[in-house]
Amino acid sequence: xxxxxxxxxxxxxxxxxxxxxxxxxxxxxxxxxxxxxxxxxxxxxxxxxxxxxxxxxxxxxxxxxxxxxxxxxxxxxxxxxxxxxxxxxxxxxxxxxxxxxxxxxxxxxxxxxxxxxxxxxxxxxxxxxxxxxxxxxxxxxxxxxxxxxxxxxxxxxxxxxxxxxxxxxxxxxxxxxxxxxxxxxxxxxxxxxxxxxxxxxxxxxxxxxxxxxxxxxxxxxxxxxxxxxxxxxxxxxxxxxxxxxxxxxxxxxxxxxxxxxxxxxxxxxxxxxxxxxxxxxxxxxxxxxxxxxxxxxx
Ligand SMILES: NC(=[NH2+])NCCC[C@H](N)C(=O)O
Ligand SMILES: [Mn+2]
Ligand SMILES: [Mn+2]
Numbered sequence: 001x002x003x004x005x006x007x008x009x010x011x012x013x014x015x016x017x018x019x020x021x022x023x024x025x026x027x028x029x030x031x032x033x034x035x036x037x038x039x040x041x042x043x044x045x046x047x048x049x050x051x052x053x054x055x056x057x058x059x060x061x062x063x064x065x066x067x068x069x070x071x072x073x074x075x076x077x078x079x080x081x082x083x084x085x086x087x088x089x090x091x092x093x094x095x096x097x098x099x100x101x102x103x104x105x106x107x108x109x110x111x112x113x114x115x116x117x118x119x120x121x122x123x124x125x126x127x128x129x130x131x132x133x134x135x136x137x138x139x140x141x142x143x144x145x146x147x148x149x150x151x152x153x154x155x156x157x158x159x160x161x162x163x164x165x166x167x168x169x170x171x172x173x174x175x176x177x178x179x180x181x182x183x184x185x186x187x188x189x190x191x192x193x194x195x196x197x198x199x200x201x202x203x204x205x206x207x208x209x210x211x212x213x214x215x216x217x218x219x220x221x222x223x224x225x226x227x228x229x230x231x232x233x234x235x236x237x238x239x240x241x242x243x244x245x246x247x248x249x250x251x252x253x254x255x256x257x258x259x260x261x262x263x264x265x266x267x268x269x270x271x272x273x274x275x276x277x278x279x280x281x282x283x284x285x286x287x288x289x290x291x292x293x294x295x296x297x298x
Contacts, residue, residue, distance in 0.1 A: 004040045004293075005089040006032065008048035009077055009267075013056070013066035014099025014138030017238040019274030024048055024094040026236075026273035026282035032094075035286050039293040044089070049077050062129045062150055070137050071152040074103030078157050081107025085265070092289070095269030097238065098125055101141040101223050106157035108221055108265045109145075116217030117145070117163050118209065118263075119170045120253070121225040122241040124180040124191075131179025138238075138270075141223075142168070143183065165189050167217050169209045171253070172197065172228035175241045194243055202249040206256040219264035222257065222292070226270050226281050234284050236276025247284060254291035266292065 008024030028045070037043050051073050059067040077093070081104055084091040093104050098121075109115045119125065125142040128149045132139055137153070144153045147161030154160050165187035174194045176184070184191055190212060192205045200208075213220050227237040230244035245253075257263050268285045276282070 001041045003042040003089040004036060004044070004092060005084040005087070006043070006045040006092050006094065007077070007080055007084065008094045009051070009096035009100040009103070010048050011051045011070070011073055011096045011100055013054070013070050013073070014097040015136040015238055016065070017272065017275070020095070020097045020238055020270060020272040021051065022273050023096055023269070023271035023282070026271055026276070026279055027094045027268065027285050030279055030282040030286040032286050032289065035290050035295075036293060039290070039295060046080070046084070049073065049080060058135070063135050064129055064137060064150060065135045066137065067150060067152060070099050070102070071156065074100060074106065075156050077103030078106035081265070082110070085111050091265045093267035095267060095271065097138040098141055098223075098225055098269045099137040100269060101267060102144050102153055102156060104223070104265065104267050105141075105145045105162040105221065109162040110157060110159060112217070112219040114167055114217045115163055116167045116213040116220035117142075117169070118213070118220060118222045119168060120172055120222065120228045121170065122172055122174050122227045122244055123225070123239070124170060124173055124176050124184065126180040126183050127177060128179070131177060133177055146187070148183075167213070169213060171205065171209065172245045174243055194245070197245060197249070202245075202252050203256070206253050210256065210260045210262065214260070214262065220262045222263050222266040224266065224268050224288070226268065226285060229284065234281045236272050236281030237270045238272050238275065239270075250288055251291050254288050258292055258294045263292065
């Protein structure tokens with residue numbers, strides 16, 4: 001029996017543009033239930049993780065914006081995800097800014113020996129407090145999952161690391177900070193930048209990524225930041241970067257993942273309805289979920 005559990009994570013503390021906390025509502029409004037109902041034997045919407053309206057604060061010592069709150073809220077998310085995986089359901093998390101991935105991965109990864117991660121994003125999200133140009137934790141979750149960063153974040157769930165560098169594939173990168181570039185080289189992380197996507201085409205990028213992860217992982221988490229897509233297709237994001245992946249290429253990528261039958265958890269993040277045009281970005285997110293979960297035209 002194929003079971004899906006939807007969990008909303010309405011958190012905007014990982015960056016400074018308010019509104020991304022409304023992402024889960026926008027995605028639900030875009031018709032997620034109707035779209036996914038027929039693709040699973042059971043779809044349960046577990047509602048949102050309680051985030052509240054906390055006051056924004058900067059940790060003086062580390063210069064990390066909202067450090068303690070993010071640690072607390074992602075810990076709650078991790079617990080919920082852990083339960084969902086144990087119950088045999090596929091966890092689908094709706095963001096929220098990308099810092100929520102710290103919690104998702106903490107909840108998921110303990111169930112696998114070698115969890116793979118596809119980081120579909122314009123950014124690497126591989127900063128630490130030392131390399132971050134912004135102090136925004138949404139630029140750090142992948143580093144945190146590698147065990148690099150503030151102790152309060154890397155120890156969530158009581159174990160580390162959540163992912164090994166050789167089990168990561170980044171797709172869609174076109175904005176990397178200096179420290180992130182160094183880390184990618186030092187750790188040998190596989191990255192398909194927009195250059196490779198243009199040059200090889202999305203088909204080959206996905207074939208290679210799937211083969212690479214099949215060989216070494218026993219489960220794969222898809223962390224999809226809507227800013228991986230070009231801003232013309234997904235304008236409702238806080239940190240848009242021109243020259244992104246098209247709507248069609250993204251559908252192809254999701255369809256190939258469905259065919260490979262390898263994704264074991266997923267999150268769709270950074271949908272900000274305040275910055276959007278008529279909920280376009282949430283609608284794109286739901287359409288991509290359809291393809292990811294096996295929707296077919298014929
Ligand atoms: N999840 C995201 N949209 N991350 C954007 C990060 C931008 C920049 N690299 C930073 O660290 O601030
Ligand atoms: Mn991004
Ligand atoms: Mn991101």
